[in-house]
Amino acid sequence: MKTIAINQYGSAEEFKEIEMAKPQPKSDEVLVEIHAFSINPMDIAGRAGMLGSPFTDNWSFPLVLGWDFSGVVVEVGSDVEGYAKGDKVFGSASSSHSSDNGTYGEYIAVDNTELTHIPDGLTFDQAAALPIAGVTAYYGMKHNLDLQAGQKIFVAGGAGGVGLFAVQIAKAFGAYVATTSSENHRQLLEDLGVDEVIDYHKVSAVDVLHDFDAVFDTVGDVDTGLKVLKSDGKLATIATQPTEEQKHDQQKQVAFQFTYGTGADLDALAELVLNGKLKLMVETMPFSAENVIKAHQTIEGHHTTGKIVIHVKD
Incomplete structure (x- = not known):
């Protein structure tokens, strides 16, 4: 799969397009084909080597960063209930996701701790902006x-x-x-x-x-x-x-505040968006190393209002 990854900690220019194997879902996970992901300040901290345990416990290089995502389920682990192949979902990867299993790529394997279905009326780009x-x-x-x-x-x-x-x-x-x-x-x-x-x-x-x-x-x-x-x-x-x-x-x-989000919290956020009580301010960019670099630099420069979402596919 195509990923946007780093081979060492450093500036935003470290991001490169790298081919990696798809992550393999465990029995309690689903494999999601990513349609969009958003970028958070913690991504910048991770890229710069400023995050510690538990985030970095399973990291090595090349490293695929990112936590927020939306997409479509393509494989379901044997112990997973409530999700099926073809379901549209969004959520957040585990804090301690492995180095090949961040959201800056085409696939991610996740459990259902902070995962839920995308309701009708919410786009992939909007959903990817919500989690963290x-x-x-x-x-x-x-x-x-x-x-x-x-x-x-x-x-x-x-x-x-x-x-x-x-x-x-x-x-x-x-x-x-x-x-x-x-x-x-x-x-x-x-x-x-x-x-x-x-x-x-x-x-x-x-x-x-x-x-x-x-x-x-x-x-x-x-x-x-x-x-x-x-x-x-x-x-x-x-x-x-x-x-x-x-x-x-x-x-x-x-x-x-230590945040312990759940799928129910994501459902509540989606409902607020659909009811018009929560307005999303989203800037969308196509999936490329250049745009991930630009997004990181923009966030580091405090020039954002709302969320930057990287659109991977329709």
């Missing part, structure tokens, strides 16, 4: 912060890949949503229903936000989040490890 960023945001709102209608949440970094999902999911849950962004993203965020957009270049969130029920931090600024949070509120961060002092600020629940 979408599930991270949904897990934070639903499971970690237990966000309820009528509550107030501050999303630090609302225009980033995860932040755009988070502000929309929070609004779908019926919350009052405030966020920080640069001024050039204000209109976009207001169009998505955000109640309060703060230009972090000019105003500190601490000066205008008080007694919020929840904080979802995507930028690594726990101190600001704590000052915005009420005394018994909840804060989840995906960007940094809170200090012991931060964890014991009054009665506040403060924690780094």
Whole structure:
């Protein structure tokens, strides 16, 4: 199969088109012919050699990166139930996927931990944009912060890949949503229903936000989040490890979020898209080493709004 892989850690220019054997599915896995995959900041960290265990436990070179994907099932393991050859599916590869079994290729073998069927009305490109960023945001709102209608949440970094999902999911849950962004993203965020957009270049969130029920931090600024949070509120961060002092600020629940997504979470995200409550901002590029290089460079330069999806086949 054709893959876009690296032979050593380094810059985006390390990506090359490499022919590799198809991964062989285990008894509890399905083999999926990939139609699209999306690129996440963790892909950049992996390419640069900045990820540790469990991600790198089964890695060697040449290395096929990538976790998010959509495609069609072409083979079903003997112990798998609920999936059949020809099913359209999307999901995320295992955190510790082997070096020949990332999503930057034409096939991937996966179990059903974070896998589900693509519903009618959702394209392969849209589905591939959902798993990691979408599930991270949904897990934070639903499971970690237990966000309820009528509550107030501050999303630090609302225009980033995860932040755009988070502000929309929070609004779908019926919350009052405030966020920080640069001024050039204000209109976009207001169009998505955000109640309060703060230009972090000019105003500190601490000066205008008080007694919020929840904080979802995507930028690594726990101190600001704590000052915005009420005394018994909840804060989840995906960007940094809170200090012991931060964890014991009054009665506040403060924690780094470990995301354990499921197929049910993906189903919920797809339903939000189909109901018009979650708008996907997707830039699609054809499958090539040149476009993977360009996508990595664009994300590294913080020039993205939404998700970059690599379209493999129709």
